[in-house]
Amino acid sequence: MYKIFPVLSPVFILMFSFVFSLLAGCQPADKKSHVKVEPQCLAQQSECVVRTPGGDFRVLFNADKVLTETPFEVTVEYQGKQSVKNISGYLEGRDMFMGKIPLFLTGQSEHQYLAEVMLGSCAQPSMIWRLWLTAEFAGQVADGESHSGNKQQFFIDFPSSNE
Numbered sequence: 399m400y401k402i403f404p405v406l407s408p409v410f411i412l413m414f415s416f417v418f419s420l421l422a423g424c425q426p427a428d429k430k431s432h433v434k435v436e437p438q439c440l441a442q443q444s445e446c447v448v449r450t451p452g453g454d455f456r457v458l459f460n461a462d463k464v465l466t467e468t469p470f471e472v473t474v475e476y477q478g479k480q481s482v483k484n485i486s487g488y489l490e491g492r493d494m495f496m497g498k499i500p501l502f503l504t505g506q507s508e509h510q511y512l513a514e515v516m517l518g519s520c521a522q523p524s525m526i527w528r529l530w531l532t533a534e535f536a537g538q539v540a541d542g543e544s545h546s547g548n549k550q551q552f553f554i555d556f557p558s559s560n561e
Contacts, residue, residue, distance in 0.1 A: 437473040440464065443556040452535055452550045453478015464527075464558040466519040472501065474531060476509045483536035485511045492526040492555055501529075517558050524559045 437458035439446035448455045453476055460471040476482050487501040496518060503511040517527065535548040 436460075437471070438462070440556050444554050448552045448554065450533075450550045450552055452480050452533060452548070455531065455533065455552065457529065457531070457554050459556070464517065464556060466517045466525075466558055466560045469514055469516045472503075472513045472515055472529065473506075474503065474511045474513075476511075476533065480535045482509065482533055484534045485531060486534075487513075487529060487531040489515065489517070489527050489529050491520075492528045494520060494522070494525060496520060496525075501531075519560045523561060524557055526555050526557055529554050529556065 437460050439457075440459050440462070443457070443459075446456060446458075448457065456473075456475040456477070458473040458475065460473070464470055474485055474487075476485075485503050487503060489499040489501065490496065499515070499517070501513040501515065503513045506512050530551065530553045532549055532551045535550070
């Protein structure tokens with residue numbers, strides 16, 4: 399009986415080595431980075447400072463342009479007299495359903511929260527996203543009464559691009 403495996407094994411090893419060496423040199427294409435170190439307002443976001451009865455909230459980005467499939471950071475800064483217990487939020491498409499993307503905001507200081515986010519790409523070259531935030535206050539509220547779980551919800555809109 400003729401054994402085909404001993405004849406093919408040197409050829410197979412040679413072909414596998416050639417294909418592996420070609421693939422080992424592949425690098426993903428570099429996307430142009432629009433990242434800035436300091437958080438800032440986007441030129442086209444609906445509001446930079448949201449004024450609420452509980453105080454003012456600044457919503458900042460660490461990029462001058464939000465690109466899909468590229469991580470970026472959202473910073474929320476609170477300026478007011480009340481004490482913020484927690485800030486939570488999510489993203490959703492304003493004009494197109496893309497599901498809800500939860501934000502995992504972590505406290506950087508008493509009045510600053512940060513979340514790292516990445517948006518999925520859609521068929522359109524650009525899209526408007528709505529960022530919903532809910533601030534939960536502790537202690538005294540604006541009218542002087544003591545409440546636990548006093549919440550304030552608000553949103554901003556901002557564009558993204560896949561280019």
